[in-house]
Amino acid sequence: MVISKENIYKALEQVMDPEIPVLNVLDLGMITAVELDGETVHVKMIPTFAACPAVDIIRRNIRTVLEKELNTPVTVEIDKTAHWSSNRMTDAARQKLLDFGIAAPQVHNGEAYSEILLQTPCPHCGSDNTYLRSPFGSTLCRAIHYCKDCGQVFEHFKPLE
Structure with missing residues (x-):
């Protein structure tokens, strides 16, 4: 697969929240940046809650899915310049929660x-x-x-x- 921002975001749709498996990291508004540096993909994310115990699992899942889908090295770091708000959730995420x-x-x-x-x-x-x-x-x-x-x-x- 060609490494492009479009394909990176497409792959991120597969990274589900381990605590609410109907929501992905994009639905939740957890991704703050995606950058390409040569063949390496850099992803910045924010946890939904500061003490979220699933953060390390989500970081690992992002890296695993992107490396598998794009066949390229991936780094995932916590974006310390942004804070998550429930207003970042998409309308689709809100409907998925209700369902x-x-x-x-x-x-x-x-x-x-x-x-x-x-x-x-x-x-x-x-x-x-x-x-x-x-x-x-x-x-x-x-x-x-x-x-x-x-x-x-x-x-x-x-x-x-």
Whole structure:
């Protein structure tokens, strides 16, 4: 395969988040730069949460997939000049989360975090009649909610500014 930015981004579509396997690193807005230096591909990324335990796995998966697809050396580094925000997620990512049964983070513009966290629609029935059961979910980036209308417990990908 020819090494081009287009082919690099195409290959990055295959790098899935290990904690939410329906989302790739592009869906999540984790890639901040892709550069070609001769035959070497350099990728800069940002984790979704500062203490995300999956960062090393994601870096390794990016390198593995790109090296396999492009047959060229790849470096992956954390971009320390950028910070991830849930607003970086694509609309497709938000829909994939809902289809997976996780409430997507609301797009926000500086609103109070607690208000956003409390007003989370149910991904199963769409009801706003929900409440926060725990700000701590199965991973650092999720909270647990309960829907009073359909009786489902669901996770919510936390908004982050």
